[in-house]
Amino acid sequence: MNQVTHKARILIAKPGLDGHDRGAKYVAHILRDAGFEVIYTGIRRSPEQIVAAAVQEDVAAIGLSVLSGAHIELFGRVLELLKGRGASDIAVFGGGTIPPADVPRLEAMGVAAVFTPGSSAASIIEKLDKITAVGA
Amino acid sequence: MTDSQSVSHAHKQWEDKLVNKTIARFPEREKEFTTVSGVPVDRLYLPDGVEDGYLDKLGFPGQYPFTRGVQPTMYRGRFWTMRQYAGFSTAEESNKRYRYLLEQGSTGLSVAFDLPTQIGYDSDDPMSAGEVGKVGVAIDTLADMEKLFDSIPLDKVSTSMTINSTAAILLAMYIAVGEKQGVPPEKLEGTIQNDILKEYIARGTYRFPPKPSLRIISDIFAYCTKHVPSWNTISISGYHIREAGSTAAQEVAFTLADAICYVETATKAGLSIDDFAPRLAFFFAAHTDVLEEVAKFRAARRLYARIMKERFNAGNPKSWMLRFHTQTGGVTLTAQQPDNNVIRVTLQALSAVLGGTQSLHTNSKDEALALPTEESVRVALRTQQVIAYESGVANTIDPLGGSYAIEKLTDQIEEQAMQYIKKIDEMGGMVHAIETGYVQRQIEESAYRYGQSVEKGERTVVGVNKFQTDEAPNCEIFTVPPETTKKQVDGLKAVRDKRDPRKVEQALAAVKKAAQGTDNLMPVILEAVKAYASIGEVCKTLQEVYGEYTESFN
Numbered sequence: 150m151n152q153v154t155h156k157a158r159i160l161i162a163k164p165g166l167d168g169h170d171r172g173a174k175y176v177a178h179i180l181r182d183a184g185f186e187v188i189y190t191g192i193r194r195s196p197e198q199i200v201a202a203a204v205q206e207d208v209a210a211i212g213l214s215v216l217s218g219a220h221i222e223l224f225g226r227v228l229e230l231l232k233g234r235g236a237s238d239i240a241v242f243g244g245g246t247i248p249p250a251d252v253p254r255l256e257a258m259g260v261a262a263v264f265t266p267g268s269s270a271a272s273i274i275e276k277l278d279k280i281t282a283v284g285a
Numbered sequence: 286m287t288d289s290q291s292v293s294h295a296h297k298q299w300e301d302k303l304v305n306k307t308i309a310r311f312p313e314r315e316k317e318f319t320t321v322s323g324v325p326v327d328r329l330y331l332p333d334g335v336e337d338g339y340l341d342k343l344g345f346p347g348q349y350p351f352t353r354g355v356q357p358t359m360y361r362g363r364f365w366t367m368r369q370y371a372g373f374s375t376a377e378e379s380n381k382r383y384r385y386l387l388e389q390g391s392t393g394l395s396v397a398f399d400l401p402t403q404i405g406y407d408s409d410d411p412m413s414a415g416e417v418g419k420v421g422v423a424i425d426t427l428a429d430m431e432k433l434f435d436s437i438p439l440d441k442v443s444t445s446m447t448i449n450s451t452a453a454i455l456l457a458m459y460i461a462v463g464e465k466q467g468v469p470p471e472k473l474e475g476t477i478q479n480d481i482l483k484e485y486i487a488r489g490t491y492r493f494p495p496k497p498s499l500r501i502i503s504d505i506f507a508y509c510t511k512h513v514p515s516w517n518t519i520s521i522s523g524y525h526i527r528e529a530g531s532t533a534a535q536e537v538a539f540t541l542a543d544a545i546c547y548v549e550t551a552t553k554a555g556l557s558i559d560d561f562a563p564r565l566a567f568f569f570a571a572h573t574d575v576l577e578e579v580a581k582f583r584a585a586r587r588l589y590a591r592i593m594k595e596r597f598n599a600g601n602p603k604s605w606m607l608r609f610h611t612q613t614g615g616v617t618l619t620a621q622q623p624d625n626n627v628i629r630v631t632l633q634a635l636s637a638v639l640g641g642t643q644s645l646h647t648n649s650k651d652e653a654l655a656l657p658t659e660e661s662v663r664v665a666l667r668t669q670q671v672i673a674y675e676s677g678v679a680n681t682i683d684p685l686g687g688s689y690a691i692e693k694l695t696d697q698i699e700e701q702a703m704q705y706i707k708k709i710d711e712m713g714g715m716v717h718a719i720e721t722g723y724v725q726r727q728i729e730e731s732a733y734r735y736g737q738s739v740e741k742g743e744r745t746v747v748g749v750n751k752f753q754t755d756e757a758p759n760c761e762i763f764t765v766p767p768e769t770t771k772k773q774v775d776g777l778k779a780v781r782d783k784r785d786p787r788k789v790e791q792a793l794a795a796v797k798k799a800a801q802g803t804d805n806l807m808p809v810i811l812e813a814v815k816a817y818a819s820i821g822e823v824c825k826t827l828q829e830v831y832g833e834y835t836e837s838f839n
Contacts, residue, residue, distance in 0.1 A: 166400035166416050168489015171529050171616070174729050175736050191836030192489045193404075195412070202838070217400055218655070218765065222415025248655045248762045266620045266653050267749045270740050 157209035157281035158186040162199040164227065167217035168192045172244060172266075176212060179270040180277065196226040204236050209281040210261070213243035220247055220255065228259050240280045244268065289332065296331060304328070320577040321744070322532035323734065324697060330689030342587070342696075346682045348602075350590040352583050352695070353683040354641040355606045360679035365637075366644035367669045368445060370612065372397035372422035373656055374769045375776075376432035379422040383437060385659065389666060394475075395445040395646060396433070397421030398455070403490040405451045405824030408773040418769035420656075421447075425777045425819045430458040431465065440468040444475035445520070445610065445644075450492040452479040453501055454823050457811040460513065476517035476566055476610075479505060482543040483522050485719045485834070487529040487728065492824060495716050497831040501806060502547065503554040506561045508807035517566040519547060520610060523585075527570035528616050530732020533581045534698045536569065538705035539715075539724055541589055545706070546715040548597055558597055562604035571633040571640075572614040578633070579685050580694035582609070582640025588699050611637035612646040618653040622748035623760050626650035631668050638672055639685050645669055651760050658763045777819065784817040792816045793826045800830040 161177045163170055170192050177189045188206055190199060203211050211231075215223055224243060231237050237259075244264035247255070252263045262276045318326040344350055347357030356362065369386055371394075372379045383394050398421040401413035407425050408417045417423050424430055439462065448455045456477050460470050481498040484491040491498070502519065509518045523531075523540035531539065544565065551561055569585065571578050589607040593599045613633035618626045627650050634647050647665040649657030657665070673679055685691045705727075709718045718724050738744040745751045792813035799809045813823055 165414075166404055166406075166412065166490075167420075168484070168487075169528075170489065171732050175530075175732060178729075178733050179736075188838060190838055193836070217416055218419040219415035226414070246653065246655065248764075249757060250762065269750075270736075 156184040156186070156278070158188070158206065159210050159212060159277070159281070160188050160190065160199070160203045160206060160208045161212045161214070162190040162194055162202075163192040163214055164194055164196055164199055164223040165215060165217060165219050166193055167215060167219070167245075169216040169245075170214070172216070173212075173214035176214070176244070176264075176273065179273065183270075183274045185277070185281075196223060196230055199227060200230040200234065200236070203231070203239055204234055208239060210240040210242060210277065213241065213245075215243065215245040215247075218246065220245060221251065221258075224255055224260055225258055242277070242280065292331060296329075320533070320694075321572060321574040321735075322534060322577060322731075324532075324534070324577065324694070324701075326576075327690075327693075330693050332689060333693065343686060343692075349594065349605055350587045351606055352587040353686050355586065355608055355643070359641060359682040360638070360673075361682070364673045364679060365642050365669075366393040366443070367391055367666060367673075368393040368395045368610065368644045368646055369662060369666055370395040370397050370445075370447065370646045371662070372399075373420075374418040374422065374765050375772055376422055376424065376429040378418075378766070378769075380433055380435050380437070382659070383433075386662070386666070387437070387442070389663060390670065391666060393443045393445065393644060394437070396447065398446070398448055399423045400490065402455075402820060403448060403451060405454075405492050405820050407819050407821030408770065408777055410821055417773050418765050423769070423773045424455070424458070425773065425821070426780045426817045427458050427461055427814050428776070428780045428817065430455075430462050434459075434462050434466075438468070439463045439466055440472045442474075445478075446475065447478045449478050449481050449484050449488075449490055450498065451820055451824060452477040453505055453806060453810050454814060454820055456505065456509075456513075456516075457807065457814045460811060461815050470513045471515070473513055474515045476520050477505070478522060478568070479519040480522045480543065480568075482546060482715055482719065483525050483540075486526060486539065486724050488522075488525040491834050493827065493831040494834045495719070497800075497827075498834075499547075499550045499716075500554075503551050503556070504806045506551050506564075507554070507556055508805055509564065510556070510560050514564075516564065518561065518564045520566045520568045521547065522568040524568050524570045524612055526728060527572070527614065529728050530616075530735060531728045532731050533572070533574075533577050534701035535705065535727060535731060537581060537585045537588065537698060538702035538709075539728075540567065540569070541585070541592060541702065542706050542709045542715045542718070544589065545592065545596075548593075549714070552597070558593075558599045559601040559604050562593060562597075562599055563601060563606075566643075567607055567609035569609055569611050569642075570614045571611050571637040571642075573617055573629050573632050575632055575636045575639070576690055576694060577698075578636035579640045580691055581698050582611075582637070582642065583683075583686075583691070583695045584698040584702065585609070586641070587695070588702055608643045610644045610646070611640075611642040613637070613648045615648055615652060618648060618650070619746065619749050620653040622754060622756075623650045623654065625748050626653070627664060627668070630665060631672075634668055634672055635676070635678065638678055639683075641683060651762065654760070654762060656763045656765070658761050660761070780817055781819075788816040789813070789818045789822070792818055793822060796823060796826050797830060800827055 242262040346354035523536040527536040590605040649661035795809040
């Protein structure tokens with residue numbers, strides 16, 4: 150019944166101090182169901198830890214979940230560290246409690262996609278298929 | 286034929302003749318109706334002999350097993366405490382919001398701290414980058430706490446503080462502010478959340494491993510029993526378990542299993558149950574499925590009373606009472622069509638009141654997008670006031686008691702919760718059930734099932750998977766002032782420059798010594814905060830002894 154094909158490897162990460170992990174775990178679960186290989190970091194990782202894990206695990210994309218309002222700082226730091234390590238080919242996407250006005254700002258910083266509350270699983274999977282296909 | 290036989294005979298006839306005929310022409314909306322937690326809901330509930338077991342199962346308000354409420358007159362005496370959770374940016378900014386809420390008719394304060402404060406990092410710690418003042422107010426030292434409660438007399442207000450791994454430090458600061466205002470500790474009223482187990486399960490602001498964390502909690506129980514007798518020393522919380530995705534029955538079960546663990550820890554430490562149990566408080570969520578929620582609160586009260594009396598042999602009726610705060614469900618708020626959230630919050634608040642809550646926080650409509658604006662907070666508070674003053678539901682006690690549906694759902698939730706508690710007992714208790722990930726997995730599976738039911742359209746969320754519009758949310762968004770971090774870091778530096786470094790050093794050494802031994806930690810932490818030691822410094826000292834807890838990759 151499950152026609153699962155091998156898809157890209159994705160790191161789902163919780164940067165900063167925020168412990169709300171329902172969304173991160175849910176997205177990890179639906180991406181696994183859709184055939185992606187998913188590594189979930191658990192909560193409270195520093196951007197340094199996240200980027201190190203992403204490079205070491207050779208992932209195609211990093212999904213960041215932030216509900217504390219620290220998204221501009223934390224997404225920015227992850228993008229900066231990826232650049233510093235010459236790993237900007239790793240796409241960054243994310244979601245959480247993100248005010249609508251901040252979405253274009255994050256996109257301008259280089260975030261490939263922002264999924265706010267209410268995004269459907271289908272829309273997330275479709276977008277990630279595209280994002281990870283570019284790098285492949 | 287007895288009464289119940291004739292009812293059941295008539296019921297069968299009604300099903301056969303009337304219902305089936307109707308369904309043949311007009312099918313029902315669903316094949317199976319369920320609560321939002323997935324519990325089947327019958328077409329009609331009938332008398333099931335509840336009158337026979339009335340005294341045992343329901344009893345009277347203010348009497349064991351408290352199914353109908355913990356006070357003899359409930360809201361006919363006075364309404365629940367209207368307590369809005371608030372805090373952001375610096376102490377000065379939050380102090381303004383508290384004074385506004387009190388002017389608007391709030392009857393208690395509820396302090397939200399930022400994440401660095403909750404986990405024990407100073408505002409200038411690299412771990413705090415981006416988080417200072419974001420989800421709550423930043424507190425580094427007693428100087429901040431003095432500003433937070435400026436012109437708010439601590440003998441006139443009750444204050445709830447959402448603080449867990451660093452609860453001992455914040456409580457010590459509150460006691461110290463009270464002393465400066467001339468209010469002795471025995472006159473302080475309020476609550477610290479102090480529920481570390483649910484932090485490992487669902488909320489995530491732990492710092493130390495479970496064992497030393499439980500020891501700190503026992504120290505707080507012992508200290509407050511003697512010195513701060515009107516303080517609620519813990520608020521055992523199902524709220525965050527529910528927010529993380531549990532069902533209603535799991536919320537009750539895991540919360541009471543946490544309570545069992547705290548009671549066992551404290552009694553093992555030599556405390557007498559009737560000395561500390563009357564100060565244990567609870568905190569639950571209220572979701573939109575009104576009947577299930579009302580039943581949940583009633584089931585939780587009855588089950589807790591039985592556990593305290595029968596399992597722990599508590600003798601003081603106050604030890605049997607489950608007193609609780611309620612917050613409406615944050616996860617039920619939608620970013621789409623935010624105005625609809627006002628209606629959701631109204632239903633949720635109503636269920637909390639029909640369920641007999643002691644205090645209530647109503648969420649604001651914009652909270653799926655950001656922290657709430659002052660205007661949306663006012664609407665949330667007004668929602669409670671309309672329920673209290675206009676709806677009439679507060680005029681009689683437990684108004685849904687005796688409803689066939691409510692009584693049956695109450696029994697079912699109690700039964701399901703007992704099954705989980707039994708399973709956790711068999712696993713060796715809650716700490717073990719958490720360490721093996723059992724509890725977290727149960728919650729995650731429930732969250733997944735719920736998410737899938739919405740994705741597949743089996744469950745409707747108005748404005749999200751049905752009745753959508755293309756309009757962008759049209760509401761004002763609150764933003765934390767960008768200069769917050771700098772202000773906070775500068776303030777901390779000024780305190781460090783001004784304080785007596787020798788006093789700080791000595792006080793921290795005393796904290797370390799107590800942590801290594803068995804002396805109660807509260808008096809030494811109180812001395813440390815009075816010397817203006819920072820939260821980060823006290824936590825680093827404790828961490829040197831206790832180590833740090835972290836979650837693993839998976």
